[in-house]
Amino acid sequence: MTERSTTHSTFAIERTYDALPAHVFAAWASQEAKSRWMGCDPTWVQGKQELDFRVGGREMNRAGPKGGPVHAFDAVYHDIVPNERIIFSYELRLDKRLISVSMTTVEFKRSGTGTRLTLTEQGAFLDGYDGAAEREEGTREGLDRLAATLD
DSSP, X not given: OOOOOEXXXXXXXXXXXXXXXXXXXXXXXXXXXXXXXXXXXXXXXXEEEEEOOSTTOEEEEEEESTTOOOEEEEEEEEEEETTTEEEEEEEEEETTEEEEEEEEEEEEEEETTEEEEEEEEEEEEETTSOOHHHXXXXXXXXXXXXXXXXX
C-alpha cells in the first residue's frame, strides 16, 4: 500500500512590472500571451493548451520533458475583476497521478507608472510528489518570464 500524506502551505510573491495593470492583466487573459511566459521549463515539449478566461471558465495545459511524464495543469476561474484581480483553483498531475490542488489569487495594483502584482497560493501537496518550495520556485521563474514578455 502506498503511504499517503498531505502538506499544506501558503506562499506569496510580489513583483513590480514597468507596465500598467491593464497590460499585465492582459498577459494572463490571453492564451497567446500566456503561452509566452507560463510554464515550468522552456526545454519541455508543449502539448495541448486551452484557455476560457471568464468566471466559470477553465484552463488546461499539458507539457513535460521529452519522454514524460506529462505535467497536467487544470484550472477553474472563480473570480475575475479586469485589471485588478484573478482567483482560480487548479490541480496538477504527473501523468494521471494527482500531486497537488491549489487556490491562487493574483492582484494587480498601480504602482507609480507600473504595476505591483501580488500572487498568493494556498496549496495541498500530496504524497510527497511535489512541495511548496518547488512550486514557489517555479512560480517565481514564471513571473520572471512574464517580466521579459512585457518589455
